[in-house]
Amino acid sequence: MLNFKRFTLLFFIFLLGFNLYFISGCPNDAGFLCSHKLLIYAVLIFLYFTVSLTMAFSPCSGFHHKVVCKGNQQKNWISLTFDDGPEPEFTSGILEILKRQEVNATFFLTGTKIEQHPELVKAIDLDGHFVGNHTFSHSVWFDFFSIRRMVRELRQTNDLIRLHTGKTPRYFRPPYGVINPMLSRALDVTGLLTVCWNQRSFDTVSGDSSRIMKKLIRNLKPGSIILLHERTPFVRDHLEALIRNITEQGFEIKPLPDLIQHPAYE
Ligand SMILES: [Zn+2]
Secondary structure (H helix, E strand, O other), X not given: OOOHHHHHHHHHHHHHHHHHHHHHHHHXXXXXXXXXXXXXXXXXXXXXXXXXXXXXXXHHHOOOOOEEOOOOOOOOEEEEEEEEXXXXXXXXXXXXXXXXHOOOEEEEEOHHHHHHOHHHHHHHHHOOOEEEXXXXXXXXXXXXXXXXXXXHHHHHHHHHHHHHHOOOEOEEOOHHHOOOHHHHHHHHHHOOEEEXXXXXXXXXXXXXXXXXXXXXXXXXXXXXXXXXXXXXXXHHHHXXXXXXXXXXXXXXXXXXXXXXXXXXXX
16 A cells, blocks of 8 residues: 555655666757656655645545554444533533433543543543543644644643543544644554544534435444534534434444454553
8 A cells, every 4th residue: 555655655756767768868969858857856846745645634545644543344333433522611511411321432632622621531430431532732833843742742642531531541632634744643652543533524614504414324334433522502403312323323432442343551
C-alpha cells in the first residue's frame, strides 16, 4: 500500500531521475523536458505537497499513519463514540440515556475540558464507558504544532485521564480527523492507537436531525464506528431514537474494545 514514506521515496527517485537526465541528456537535447526544467520541478513539488495534504484529511487511507476505522465485520455489531467532551450541559444527559438503554460507548475527551470538569470524567468511567485521548487543547492549530508539543499534549491528556479514572488510555482520536507526518511521529513516540470512524454523523455542521438520522441508519454496516459529538442538538434530542433505530435494524451496540478487538487501556 502506498503510504507517506513510500510516496516520499518515490518522489525523491523521480527527482533524482530527472536530475540525472538533465545533467546527462540535456546538453545534446533541446526537447520539451530539457527546456522546461523549472516547470517540471515545480509540478513534481506541487504534486508531492498536494497529495500529502489531501491524504492528511483522509485518515482511514492509512497514508500518514495506521488507523483503525472499523471493527469486526463478522457480526452485526457497531459502536458509538462521542468526541469533544466532557460537556457540563450534555454529558450527564448522554450518560442517563446510555444507562436507560443499557448501551456502552466511548468518549474521546480533551484535556482542557477534563481539567474543568473532572467529575464528568469520573462519571463516564464509573458508568463503565471507555475514555480516549482527543488532545489537550483541541486547537485549530494543532496540526501545525511541533512533534514535541504534540507529544506533550498527548501525554498531558493521558495523565489527566489516569488521574481521574486510574486508567491510561490507549485510544487516540485526531482533532478534525487530520493526521499529518508530525502527528504520526508523535503517535509513534506515545504508542497510542488511533481510532477514527467509518460513519461520520456531521452532527456539528448539519442542523437537519432527520437527515442525520436517515443517513446513519441507511449506512449501518457490521463493524461500523459512529462518530457523534457530545454538544450537538442531534445528540441531545435524538440519541435515544438513534439507539432504538440501530437495534431495530438488527444491530447490537457493543463496547469499542470488543468491536475493534483492542484494549482501551494500558
Ligand atoms: Zn474533536
